[in-house]
Amino acid sequence: MEPLRCDGRRLMGRLDQLGAVGRLEDGSCCRLALTDEDRQGRDLVVSWMRELGLEVRVDRVGNLIGLRRGSEDLPPVMTGSHIDTVATGGPFDGCLGVLAGLEVVQVLNEHGVTTRRPLAVAVFTNEEGVRFQPDMAGSLVYAGGLPVAEALALVGIDGRRFGAELERIGYAGTLEPGAIVPHAFVELHIEQGPILDQEGEALGAVANLQGISWTEVTLHGRANHAGTTPMGLRRDAGHGAARLACFVHDLAQELGGVGTVGSLRLAPNLINVIAREAVATVDLRHADEQVLAAAERRLEAFLQDLRAQGLGVETRRLARTEPVVFDPGTVRVIEQAAASLGQRIRPMTSGAGQDAQMLARICPAAMIFVPSQGGVSHNPAERTDPRHVQLGADVLLRTLLTLAEERP
Ligand code: HGY
Ligand code: MN
Ligand code: MN
Numbered sequence: 332m333e334p335l336r337c338d339g340r341r342l343m344g345r346l347d348q349l350g351a352v353g354r355l356e357d358g359s360c361c362r363l364a365l366t367d368e369d370r371q372g373r374d375l376v377v378s379w380m381r382e383l384g385l386e387v388r389v390d391r392v393g394n395l396i397g398l399r400r401g402s403e404d405l406p407p408v409m410t411g412s413h414i415d416t417v418a419t420g421g422p423f424d425g426c427l428g429v430l431a432g433l434e435v436v437q438v439l440n441e442h443g444v445t446t447r448r449p450l451a452v453a454v455f456t457n458e459e460g461v462r463f464q465p466d467m468a469g470s471l472v473y474a475g476g477l478p479v480a481e482a483l484a485l486v487g488i489d490g491r492r493f494g495a496e497l498e499r500i501g502y503a504g505t506l507e508p509g510a511i512v513p514h515a516f517v518e519l520h521i522e523q524g525p526i527l528d529q530e531g532e533a534l535g536a537v538a539n540l541q542g543i544s545w546t547e548v549t550l551h552g553r554a555n556h557a558g559t560t561p562m563g564l565r566r567d568a569g570h571g572a573a574r575l576a577c578f579v580h581d582l583a584q585e586l587g588g589v590g591t592v593g594s595l596r597l598a599p600n601l602i603n604v605i606a607r608e609a610v611a612t613v614d615l616r617h618a619d620e621q622v623l624a625a626a627e628r629r630l631e632a633f634l635q636d637l638r639a640q641g642l643g644v645e646t647r648r649l650a651r652t653e654p655v656v657f658d659p660g661t662v663r664v665i666e667q668a669a670a671s672l673g674q675r676i677r678p679m680t681s682g683a684g685q686d687a688q689m690l691a692r693i694c695p696a697a698m699i700f701v702p703s704q705g706g707v708s709h710n711p712a713e714r715t716d717p718r719h720v721q722l723g724a725d726v727l728l729r730t731l732l733t734l735a736e737e738r739p
Contacts, residue, residue: 369414380452472509549608
């Protein structure tokens, strides 16, 4: 029998359809977790799952699992990702992994293929962590790293409670998160960085992933007149925040890894008033846990220095995950799948946090990357060549077929 191939055109069509849900004027995909737009996206994906004959299960934190029976009642091979986006998202981040999983199911249906193991396509809640922190909250609960009650009690940046929003959009399921323990988990995702694109590579086999440290820093100063207050008498939260952003940037350059102050709010945020308060977020990442921990200590020492300058400083931990090494055996299956297509595949580290890093806590997990044009993501200009979409889905198809035939 001719080796099975995915229908890249059909997959691009679904990506376009899902990408249109929550689209803003500037072309951004904006489907923050548990918003009405996220619900619309979920409803669309669930309708596709049902059309494909999948049994759809929803767990207590809104993770969706579409199950396809195997010939034997064994732990399933799982694929999938997320469909929630940042506010300035593109159509590929997360969605490619979910919709490629559905494409694999459709190809198997069309060719009457029944795999030994069941297949599962997962949509994990709140991967982005933009509205509710931590990021990857749904898959973290699924992997047993966050109690359900704690997740449901999370309060978003808009003051809404996670559990109430889940109820409101109708995706508060009953399945215990993690009740379905996969035999293996493989996630297809765009790289979201420049490496594959710059090197002219079409595929990446992700062997490991950076650790992430997210902290909210609140600086307290004193509002005063911008014209009359001598520089030596100021307690300027705006200046402290600017120093913090420079410190984080320089620290990352010194230690390697990356450092970002991505969100910054000043109060009262007026041209002629010295800022009394600044609320900033610090995102530090590194592939080496020792270096990431050292960076956190350096940050704390810097904040001490701001205190010594007269600013009040409070911190709140928003997320912390250690670096992850994916399962070498599963990475090998991905590499063999690429080779069977006559394709090279480059070893990669994921700079982004991923649901696969959480699933790696409960089963062998690994990822397939395809290039992001210009290395752009979390931006409406996010694009992946349809030929790479097709290739990534075909490698996923062959990887899942191999894993699904593995005996207990
Ligand atoms: O922040 C991340 O790395 C992911 O996009 N949630
Ligand atoms: Mn993603
Ligand atoms: Mn993302």
